[in-house]
Amino acid sequence: MARKIPELNASSMADIAFLLLIFFLVTTTMDVDTGISRRLPPPLDPTQEPPKVKERNIFNVLISRSDRLMVEGKGGDIRILKDQAKEFLANRANSENLPEKRLETIPLLGEFYVSKGIISVKNDRGTSYDMYIQVQNALTQAINELRDELSMEKFGIHFQKLKDEEYIKAIQKAIPVSISEAEPEDIGGN
Amino acid sequence: MRETTLFVKIAQPYATEVQKLEKKSLVSYIYIGQPLNKKLGTESRIQLNDRFATVNDIPDFIISERDARDEVDRKMITTSLKVDKETKMGVVTDVKQELRHAGAFKINYSTRKQVTTKR
Numbered sequence: 001m002a003r004k005i006p007e008l009n010a011s012s013m014a015d016i017a018f019l020l021l022i023f024f025l026v027t028t029t030m031d032v033d034t035g036i037s038r039r040l041p042p043p044l045d046p047t048q049e050p051p052k053v054k055e056r057n058i059f060n061v062l063i064s065r066s067d068r069l070m071v072e073g074k075g076g077d078i079r080i081l082k083d084q085a086k087e088f089l090a091n092r093a094n095s096e097n098l099p100e101k102r103l104e105t106i107p108l109l110g111e112f113y114v115s116k117g118i119i120s121v122k123n124d125r126g127t128s129y130d131m132y133i134q135v136q137n138a139l140t141q142a143i144n145e146l147r148d149e150l151s152m153e154k155f156g157i158h159f160q161k162l163k164d165e166e167y168i169k170a171i172q173k174a175i176p177v178s179i180s181e182a183e184p185e186d187i188g189g190n
Numbered sequence: 191m192r193e194t195t196l197f198v199k200i201a202q203p204y205a206t207e208v209q210k211l212e213k214k215s216l217v218s219y220i221y222i223g224q225p226l227n228k229k230l231g232t233e234s235r236i237q238l239n240d241r242f243a244t245v246n247d248i249p250d251f252i253i254s255e256r257d258a259r260d261e262v263d264r265k266m267i268t269t270s271l272k273v274d275k276e277t278k279m280g281v282v283t284d285v286k287q288e289l290r291h292a293g294a295f296k297i298n299y300s301t302r303k304q305v306t307t308k309r
Contacts, residue, residue, distance in 0.1 A: 032210065033210070033211040033214065033217070033270060033298075033300060034208040034209065034210055034211065034300070034301065034302065034303055035205075035208055035209065035211060035270065035271075035298040035299050035300040035301050036205060036207060036208060036209070036298065036299045036301055037209055037268070037296070037297070037298045037299075038297050038298070038299065039295050039296060039297075040286060040289060040290045040294075040295045040296075040297055041290065041295075042290065042293075042295070043290050043291050123279050123283075124279065125278060125279060125280030125283065126278055126279070126280065127278065127279040128275065128276060128277070128278060128279070129203065129273050129274070129275055129276070129277040129278070129279060129282055130203045130275035130276065132279055132282070133203040133205055133275070133299060133301055134203070134205070136205075136299065137205040137206060137207050137301075140207040141206060141207045144207055
């Protein structure tokens with residue numbers, strides 16, 4: 001006599017499989033790498049004199065070993081650093097003590113006054129990386145906002161939304177990332 | 191989904207102006223942070239691939255990373271610095287100096303996106 005094979009109710013199998021699938025879809029995180037991009041300058045040529053830059057064209061940012069800011073010789077605050085940097089780079093009123101501008105012809109934009117301003121960042125060996133990133137972030141934000149404003153004015157579209165490589169290049173040329181980092185040296189012990 | 195096991199603590203700082211890193215195959219990583227193993231002290235250490243290293247190992251690391259890529263891609267290599275936020279800038283500056291001398295100019299300070307409410 002053939003024995004009856006006990007039947008297994010598998011009707012909910014699909015539901016369970018789906019539930020598991022959804023669960024892992026939700027809980028797995030793909031590590032997306034994000035960060036602030038920078039370009040390091042090539043090593044200094046010891047035989048070459050560093051180029052002379054006028055005082056009005058430099059925006060000094062100093063971060064002390066205790067993470068305190070010194071902006072243009074005065075005590076600074078990370079919250080207003082972005083606006084200070086924007087004001088410096090834009091120099092809308094063509095003020096005497098803010099940076100000079102150089103007339104350049106840029107494709108798609110025509111003649112444009114490019115600021116000669118350079119932001120100089122200097123930090124101590126004891127500065128925390130967190131503070132350093134906050135400062136870099138504020139300065140990047142200043143540049144990004146200026147680019148965005150220019151893009152809105154000229155093309156009527158946000159800089160982030162620009163697709164055409166040519167347009168992006170034009171804006172980048174009009175407002176370059178002019179952040180210079182001082183050659184490392186100890187300022188105030190270890 | 192990480193290729194290397196971390197030996198150092200990496201709590202990345204937050205920033206608002208972050209960009210996505212394109213082409214992961216062209217990115218090499220340098221990790222800097224306190225060792226996870228408490229016996230090794232609290233001094234920030236550099237990790238390259240899957241071992242501890244010193245600043246002097248960086249040129250060799252860059253060369254080997256370059257050799258691993260196709261010749262056409264070599265100029266496009268980005269070095270991603272994954273640094274713990276409590277690290278002192280001294281180590282980071284040393285690493286950056288070495289990268290400059292090794293000719294790896296494209297760098298990326300790895301930060302996490304800070305969610306801000308739009309005004």
